[in-house]
Amino acid sequence: MPLRLTRKLLPHPLLSTLLVIVWCLLINDLSLGTVVFGAILGLLIPISTAAYWPDRPKITRPWRLVSYMLLVIWDIMVANVQVAMIVLFKRNDDMAPNWVLIPLDLRSPEAITLLAGTITLTPGTVSTDLSADGRALLVHALDAADPEAVRDDIKTRYERRLKEIFE
Amino acid sequence: MTDIPFLIDILVATLLIIGATFTLIGSYGLLKLDQPMKRLHAPTKASTLGVGSLLLASMIHAFASGESSLHELLVMAFLFVTAPISGNFIAKVHLHRQRGGKELPAPPAEDGWATYSEK
Amino acid sequence: MIDTVLYFAIGAVGLAQLLAMVRLVIGPHTGDRILALDTMVINAIGLIILLGMFWGTQIYFESALIFAMLGFVSTVALARFVLRGDIIE
Numbered sequence: 417m418p419l420r421l422t423r424k425l426l427p428h429p430l431l432s433t434l435l436v437i438v439w440c441l442l443i444n445d446l447s448l449g450t451v452v453f454g455a456i457l458g459l460l461i462p463i464s465t466a467a468y469w470p471d472r473p474k475i476t477r478p479w480r481l482v483s484y485m486l487l488v489i490w491d492i493m494v495a496n497v498q499v500a501m502i503v504l505f506k507r508n509d510d511m512a513p514n515w516v517l518i519p520l521d522l523r524s525p526e527a528i529t530l531l532a533g534t535i536t537l538t539p540g541t542v543s544t545d546l547s548a549d550g551r552a553l554l555v556h557a558l559d560a561a562d563p564e565a566v567r568d569d570i571k572t573r574y575e576r577r578l579k580e581i582f583e
Numbered sequence: 584m585t586d587i588p589f590l591i592d593i594l595v596a597t598l599l600i601i602g603a604t605f606t607l608i609g610s611y612g613l614l615k616l617d618q619p620m621k622r623l624h625a626p627t628k629a630s631t632l633g634v635g636s637l638l639l640a641s642m643i644h645a646f647a648s649g650e651s652s653l654h655e656l657l658v659m660a661f662l663f664v665t666a667p668i669s670g671n672f673i674a675k676v677h678l679h680r681q682r683g684g685k686e687l688p689a690p691p692a693e694d695g696w697a698t699y700s701e702k
Numbered sequence: 703m704i705d706t707v708l709y710f711a712i713g714a715v716g717l718a719q720l721l722a723m724v725r726l727v728i729g730p731h732t733g734d735r736i737l738a739l740d741t742m743v744i745n746a747i748g749l750i751i752l753l754g755m756f757w758g759t760q761i762y763f764e765s766a767l768i769f770a771m772l773g774f775v776s777t778v779a780l781a782r783f784v785l786r787g788d789i790i791e
Contacts, residue, residue: 536667610718672781
């Protein structure tokens with residue numbers, strides 16, 4: 417019974433924490449009044465919007481998510497320098513823009529969204545479209561002479577980790 | 584502004600230079616690259632990282648000069664969450680324009696790509 | 703030192719803004735123009751932050767935040783209009 421009550425009052429604990437943090441950042445202050453008002457918002461907003469969140473993603477290993485984010489941030493910085501070099505010093509005709517097809521093993525929509533976002537944020541690749549049945553991702557690469565290498569890189573580096581987090 | 588330690592001074596200056604350079608490279612790439620899909624690569628990312636490090640510099644600067652402020656983090660988080668989405672939308676606009684083009688690889692399933700199959 | 707670097711940074715981001723504006727004017731397709739506008743919004747956020755540092759005030763962050771939100775929403779609205787001929791169905 418208490419568990420069900422908690423679920424009713426606190427349908428999305430992560431969303432509530434996020435709301436409190438965002439509120440404190442927005443006010444730019446960490447006094448008691450701010451935190452209390454943020455907590456009130458964090459309680460009320462998830463309850464009133466619970467109808468729009470029918471099921472939440474199951475994150476089995478939250479700490480993996482943090483290390484995944486650190487990995488992505490590092491990749492963004494490294495790859496940004498590479499793309500900057502390509503943009504600055506490579507002639508337009510020397511680049512090999514290519515479409516890359518990535519068959520997906522992930523099934524949950526949240527995981528696919530995260531994967532697509534990661535691919536877009538790491539420079540050199542942009543996720544363009546999802547196939548209608550949600551089983552393949554179309555990615556455009558700025559300078560990839562070998563599309564298979566890009567595909568394998570994305571699959572082993574990001575998708576495997578996301579699979580561990582979400583499934 | 585005068586009593587900022589020298590090391591933090593250097594850190595903020597480096598971040599500012601990195602940020603401004605990446606922002607400039609992003610816009611330069613937008614002008615230089617010659618195909619619509621290639622153009623998508625330079626600004627959506629270089630600018631995001633560029634503005635990200637400008638925000639970081641501003642945050643460190645505010646801390647060093649005594650008025651702690653973290654709300655740059657909000658702008659940064661917002662930019663990093665929304666950049667892929669707007670990039671994806673612009674990519675879809677490009678796809679839509681070259682509809683029926685031959686260069687797209689076919690998806691494994693029969694139904695085709697999502698952008699084309701919706702009405 | 704920071705002041706000197708700030709001059710450089712404001713100059714560089716301003717130049718970036720001009721380059722994006724050139725793409726906005728010549729950009730052959732609608733997609734390029736949307737992309738140029740998106741880039742200009744992001745550059746404008748950077749410029750606002752730099753000006754805030756330059757004048758030593760905190761009051762510009764709200765405007766930067768609002769720019770970020772409006773820029774995202776308008777990019778999506780424009781792209782959606784081109785894609786569907788309609789924004790809200």
